[in-house]
Amino acid sequence: DGKSGSDEGKKIEMMVVVHGTYRRHWASIKAQGLKPMSRNHVHCASGFAEDAGVKSGMRTNCDMFIVVDLMKMIADGQSAWVSENGVILFKEVSPKYFAHVLDKSRHPFDPDFPN
Secondary structure, three states, X not given: OOEXXXXXXXXXXXXXXXXEEOHHHHHHHHHHXXXXXXXXXXXXXXXXXXXXXXXXXXXXXXXXXXXXXXHHHHHOXXXXXXXXXXXXXXXXXXXXXXXXXXXXXXXXXXXXXXX
16 A cells, blocks of 8 residues: 555654644644544655655645654554655544644744643
8 A cells, every 4th residue: 555664664753744734624633633534544744845855745735734743653652654655644643742733934823732
């Protein structure tokens, strides 16, 4: 299914992992975390859309960004995969793994979260 296993695990530990989404979904995401919805996995990018080397994993019109604490997820035994096109995949991401929640200008979106 295009996912890499343990070899990629070592590489992704040092990545900035970002999920792009829309402000209108924040209340649900804040309460329930990131869910795959109609997909098999939650899709994340290895940085922001304009960062060098980021080719896939985020829609260009997102108006908010969730930076995922990948190290905390790995420490807690959660799994992540990297697809052949560089998208970082998760089964789901609990809000406890949200390192930063930013608006399009990369300013804090919700000053009470994460707390």
